[in-house]
Amino acid sequence: MTIPVSIITCPECGHSETETMPTDACQWFYDCKNCGTLLKPKKGDCCVYCSYGSVACPPIQEGNSC
Template identity: 60%
Template sequence: MSALELEPLITCPRCGAATQESMPTNACQWFYECPGCREVLQPLAGDCCVFCSDGTVKCPPIQQGTSCCGGGT
Protein backbone atom coordinates (compact mmCIF):
# COMPACT_ATOMS: atom_id res chain seq x y z
CA MET A 1 0.00 0.00 0.00
CA SER A 2 1.37 3.42 -0.90
CA ALA A 3 1.70 6.26 1.58
CA LEU A 4 -1.22 8.61 2.06
CA GLU A 5 -1.01 12.00 0.46
CA LEU A 6 -1.98 14.49 3.19
CA GLU A 7 -1.16 17.90 1.70
CA PRO A 8 -3.13 18.31 -1.54
CA LEU A 9 -3.88 21.48 -3.42
CA ILE A 10 -7.44 22.66 -2.91
CA THR A 11 -8.76 24.83 -5.72
CA CYS A 12 -11.63 27.27 -5.38
CA PRO A 13 -14.20 26.69 -8.13
CA ARG A 14 -15.24 30.35 -7.93
CA CYS A 15 -11.94 32.23 -8.31
CA GLY A 16 -9.45 29.47 -9.17
CA ALA A 17 -7.13 30.14 -6.22
CA ALA A 18 -5.13 27.00 -5.40
CA THR A 19 -3.66 26.53 -1.94
CA GLN A 20 -1.75 23.63 -0.43
CA GLU A 21 -3.50 22.50 2.75
CA SER A 22 -3.07 19.75 5.32
CA MET A 23 -5.91 17.24 5.50
CA PRO A 24 -7.11 16.04 8.88
CA THR A 25 -6.73 12.30 9.32
CA ASN A 26 -9.31 11.94 12.09
CA ALA A 27 -12.28 13.97 10.77
CA CYS A 28 -13.93 15.21 7.59
CA GLN A 29 -13.59 18.84 6.64
CA TRP A 30 -16.99 20.00 5.47
CA PHE A 31 -16.17 23.70 5.08
CA TYR A 32 -13.17 25.57 3.71
CA GLU A 33 -12.84 29.32 3.27
CA CYS A 34 -10.97 30.28 0.11
CA PRO A 35 -8.10 32.62 0.98
CA GLY A 36 -8.55 34.37 -2.39
CA CYS A 37 -12.24 35.29 -2.56
CA ARG A 38 -13.49 34.18 0.89
CA GLU A 39 -16.06 31.82 -0.67
CA VAL A 40 -16.95 29.06 1.79
CA LEU A 41 -16.60 25.75 -0.03
CA GLN A 42 -18.68 22.71 0.87
CA PRO A 43 -18.57 19.14 -0.47
CA LEU A 44 -20.41 18.47 -3.71
CA ALA A 45 -23.31 16.02 -3.65
CA GLY A 46 -21.95 12.51 -3.17
CA ASP A 47 -18.63 13.66 -1.67
CA CYS A 48 -17.80 13.43 2.02
CA CYS A 49 -15.53 16.48 2.37
CA VAL A 50 -14.12 19.52 0.56
CA PHE A 51 -10.90 17.65 -0.25
CA CYS A 52 -12.86 14.99 -2.15
CA SER A 53 -14.68 17.72 -4.09
CA ASP A 54 -12.02 20.38 -4.68
CA GLY A 55 -8.67 18.83 -3.73
CA THR A 56 -6.07 17.17 -5.93
CA VAL A 57 -6.47 13.95 -3.92
CA LYS A 58 -9.32 12.41 -1.95
CA CYS A 59 -9.36 12.32 1.85
CA PRO A 60 -7.37 9.63 3.75
CA PRO A 61 -10.22 7.11 4.24
CA ILE A 62 -11.12 7.26 0.53
CA GLN A 63 -7.42 6.92 -0.39
CA GLN A 64 -7.38 3.75 1.75
CA GLY A 65 -10.47 2.37 0.03
CA THR A 66 -12.87 2.74 2.95
CA SER A 67 -15.90 4.93 3.50
CA CYS A 68 -15.47 8.37 4.97
CA CYS A 69 -17.43 9.96 7.80
CA GLY A 70 -20.69 8.34 6.81
CA GLY A 71 -20.86 10.39 3.61
CA GLY A 72 -20.83 9.85 -0.15
CA THR A 73 -18.57 7.25 -1.69
Protein backbone atom coordinates in the same frame (compact mmCIF):
# COMPACT_ATOMS: atom_id res chain seq x y z
CA MET B 1 0.76 5.15 1.63
CA THR B 2 -1.56 8.03 2.44
CA ILE B 3 -0.84 11.42 0.92
CA PRO B 4 -1.48 14.03 3.67
CA VAL B 5 -1.39 17.17 1.49
CA SER B 6 -3.83 18.33 -1.18
CA ILE B 7 -4.03 21.39 -3.40
CA ILE B 8 -7.55 22.73 -2.99
CA THR B 9 -8.85 24.97 -5.78
CA CYS B 10 -11.75 27.38 -5.38
CA PRO B 11 -14.38 26.91 -8.11
CA GLU B 12 -15.39 30.58 -7.83
CA CYS B 13 -12.07 32.41 -8.29
CA GLY B 14 -9.64 29.64 -9.26
CA HIS B 15 -7.28 30.30 -6.33
CA SER B 16 -5.28 27.24 -5.26
CA GLU B 17 -3.85 26.62 -1.81
CA THR B 18 -1.78 23.71 -0.51
CA GLU B 19 -3.34 22.35 2.68
CA THR B 20 -2.59 19.51 5.09
CA MET B 21 -5.71 17.38 5.41
CA PRO B 22 -7.03 15.96 8.69
CA THR B 23 -6.06 12.29 8.86
CA ASP B 24 -8.90 11.03 11.04
CA ALA B 25 -11.91 12.95 9.72
CA CYS B 26 -13.40 14.63 6.68
CA GLN B 27 -13.55 18.39 6.32
CA TRP B 28 -16.99 19.60 5.25
CA PHE B 29 -16.25 23.32 4.94
CA TYR B 30 -13.34 25.40 3.65
CA ASP B 31 -13.02 29.18 3.32
CA CYS B 32 -11.19 30.28 0.18
CA LYS B 33 -8.22 32.37 1.29
CA ASN B 34 -8.55 34.58 -1.78
CA CYS B 35 -12.26 35.40 -2.26
CA GLY B 36 -13.76 34.10 1.00
CA THR B 37 -16.21 31.69 -0.66
CA LEU B 38 -17.32 28.94 1.72
CA LEU B 39 -16.75 25.65 -0.08
CA LYS B 40 -18.95 22.66 0.69
CA PRO B 41 -18.67 19.14 -0.74
CA LYS B 42 -20.38 18.43 -4.05
CA LYS B 43 -23.33 16.05 -3.88
CA GLY B 44 -22.03 12.51 -3.45
CA ASP B 45 -18.61 13.58 -2.13
CA CYS B 46 -17.69 13.22 1.54
CA CYS B 47 -15.63 16.37 1.96
CA VAL B 48 -14.18 19.47 0.29
CA TYR B 49 -10.92 17.68 -0.54
CA CYS B 50 -12.77 14.98 -2.46
CA SER B 51 -14.66 17.71 -4.37
CA TYR B 52 -12.01 20.40 -4.93
CA GLY B 53 -8.65 18.91 -3.95
CA SER B 54 -5.90 17.38 -6.03
CA VAL B 55 -5.97 14.30 -3.74
CA ALA B 56 -8.89 12.59 -1.99
CA CYS B 57 -9.04 12.79 1.81
CA PRO B 58 -7.00 10.26 3.86
CA PRO B 59 -10.00 8.08 4.92
CA ILE B 60 -10.99 7.63 1.24
CA GLN B 61 -7.36 7.01 0.21
CA GLU B 62 -7.27 4.20 2.80
CA GLY B 63 -10.45 2.65 1.41
CA ASN B 64 -12.66 3.72 4.31
CA SER B 65 -15.69 5.96 4.44
CA CYS B 66 -15.77 9.29 6.20
